């Protein structure tokens with residue numbers, strides 16, 4: 001096993017609150033362990049272009065509380081090609097970088113797996129995405145902040161819904177995953193939650209809305225972006241079926257990706273940042289550091305990107321029981 005002296009860290013894919021806390025943890029844990037640490041700007045694109053800068057303890061000062069990523073992020077088309085990855089490897093060799101920490105989601109880890117396979121470079125991943133759509137960790141960095149942003153926004157929408165006796169359809173992020181919708185739905189007392197993982201039973205939802213009419217003057221239906229139909233169509237359908245409801249649609253969009261990370265995301269990022277550096281020193285590679293039941297665990301990239309079955313159907317049952 002080759003001794004690791006120089007490592008580099010990058011953020012890739014969609015930004016998520018807490019990525020800065022993770023960068024800070026990797027840089028400082030690296031320095032603590034006597035390593036030289038580099039930062040790669042704009043994700044894999046920066047590796048291909050050689051946009052790699054030395055990092056020191058000061059370069060990550062005062063960032064733990066900031067949303068976004070100071071290293072910037074991108075989705076790199078060039079890195080998807082062999083030629084792009086070859087260029088990336090050349091740049092790594094020039095700086096004598098022995099190993100990488102990549103912070104991102106499934107696309108990031110898919111790219112990392114290919115890179116390891118072709119160029120034999122040790123890489124450890126840290127889960128950074130608001131969607132929480134990775135196996136091998138109970139929560140991804142940014143998810144907690146994003147759901148709290150949604151809860152805050154929906155609570156405000158509820159004020160208007162209640163004042164005007166309206167029904168609001170609120171579309172939240174989650175291209176392939178309903179996890180943001182489900183948790184934010186429970187915590188805002190939503191009357192229904194529509195997610196891509198489950199078949200939507202419109203008849204049941206319509207009946208439920210009608211049956212509980214006497215108890216409520218406002219209604220919130222949360223729709224995940226990845227739902228088969230999406231917020232616009234759902235709002236139209238409800239308006240058609242219930243002409244007596246005053247229906248409005250609100251698409252929350254990218255406000256869910258920004259903002260200062262919650263305490264939970266900062267602690268998660270700090271723990272996984274330190275764990276990833278220690279893992280590289282111990283000779284681990286091709287794995288994502290995650291937190292399962294409070295313990296740091298490592299999951300091969302190939303398994304981490306298969307997030308199927310993460311939906312706890314008991315949570316969807318809770319939405320229904322509590323919507324009376």
Ligand code: F6P
Pocket residue numbers: 014015129130131173174175176225257
């Ligand atoms: O970060 C994941 C995610 O938020 C998805 O839920 C969403 O579909 C996607 O990013 C949108 O990303 P972008 O606008 O950067 O393409």
